[in-house]
Amino acid sequence: MPKVSRKYDTTTAPPIDWLWGAILERQKVYGYDLKEMAAIAGVDYGNMRNLWRKSPWAWKKDVRDRVCKQLGIHINVMPSVDGKIEVNIE
Numbered sequence: 001m002p003k004v005s006r007k008y009d010t011t012t013a014p015p016i017d018w019l020w021g022a023i024l025e026r027q028k029v030y031g032y033d034l035k036e037m038a039a040i041a042g043v044d045y046g047n048m049r050n051l052w053r054k055s056p057w058a059w060k061k062d063v064r065d066r067v068c069k070q071l072g073i074h075i076n077v078m079p080s081v082d083g084k085i086e087v088n089i090e
Contacts, residue, residue: 018089019056026071040070
């Protein structure tokens with residue numbers, strides 16, 4: 001058996017990326033494949049394959065906005081009282 005290298009310790013997993021979860025869920029519900037997602041995002045298929053391995057927060061804003069708009073995902077970014085930025089995904 002090959003050795004498995006883990007990026008994260010399983011006892012201290014990174015926080016859930018809710019935007020990424022919402023995009024994946026909508027993609028599955030609508031039945032879009034990666035080629036259709038590339039058309040929605042306005043990028044070529046090879047570029048979408050590279051983007052698909054990253055969080056949507058790492059995508060260019062216009063690509064992320066096109067995908068979210070098509071999938072019916074609304075992102076509300078609001079500054080909070082303590083100086084942090086609060087993000088609500090609907």
